[in-house]
Amino acid sequence: EHYEFRTQKKMSFKVVIPSYQRYDKLKKFTLNYLDKHNIANKDIFIFIREDDPEAYKYLILRDFGYNVITSKIKGIGFTHNEITKHFKEDEFIVEIDDDLKELKDQLKRPILSFRKAIDSIINRMKQEKISYSGIYQCNNAMFMSQCKEYTYDLRYCLGLLRIRCIKKDIILETNYSEDFENCILHYIKDGKILKNNWICGITSNYMPGGCDGDGRNIETEKKDKQFLAEKYPTYCTLFERKNGRFDLRLKHKK
16 A cells, blocks of 8 residues: 555656576565566566576566566676667666665655656756766665755765666776766766765675676776776775775765
C-alpha cells in the first residue's frame, strides 16, 4: 500500500544495470527492488559480458521481458561507454548497481515511489540544463541533514545510482576511476552537476564479482586516478590516504 502502482503511458527514463558474475545478487536485490516499485521489465536493460560464466542465466531473463544486452567489453568504465552508444542522444537513463537493496531519504525513511523520485530529479535536470546527477554517498542522516538538498558544484557522486542524459561526446578513458571521471566530464560540459543530498542507497557492500572487479586493485586504481589528476588538474587532486590507498579530491579551482 505504500508503493506507487499507477500505470503510466510511458516511462520518462530507462533503467540500466551493468552486471558481471552476480546473477543471484541481481535477482535478489536490484530486480526485486524495481519489481516492488512496479518498474516494467521492458524498461530495464541489463548489460553483461559474453564471457561471463553466468551468461546463460542472465539470458533467461529475456523470457520475462527484460532487455539483456551482451558485449565483449571489459571493465565498468568501458561498459558505460557501451551503454552510451546503445541509447539515443538526450535519452534519460538511470544506471544502478546490481546489488541495490533500497533507497532512503535524509531521515532514513524508505523512498516510497522510485519512479516519482527519479522523475523529480529528471525534471530538475531539465530545468537546470544538467546532464548528470547522483546521490549522497552514504546512509548517514546526520551528514545528509547538514547538506543542502541539492548542490550544483563539482562534487563526488557515488556510482551506485546515477541519472544521465545521454551525451555521445562523453567518452570515458578510465575503468577503475570512472565515477570520478563521469563527474568531471559532465561538469566540464555543463558547468554543473546535480547532487541529490536528500537521497542515498543501501547495498550489499563488497560482494564478490561486479563489472569493475576484473583487474581492479590498488595499483590499477591508482594509475587511473593519476591519469585524471594529470589530465584535469583544474578539477581534481590526487592524495594518499592513511591506509596507503590513493584517492581524488574533486574541486573546480577557478
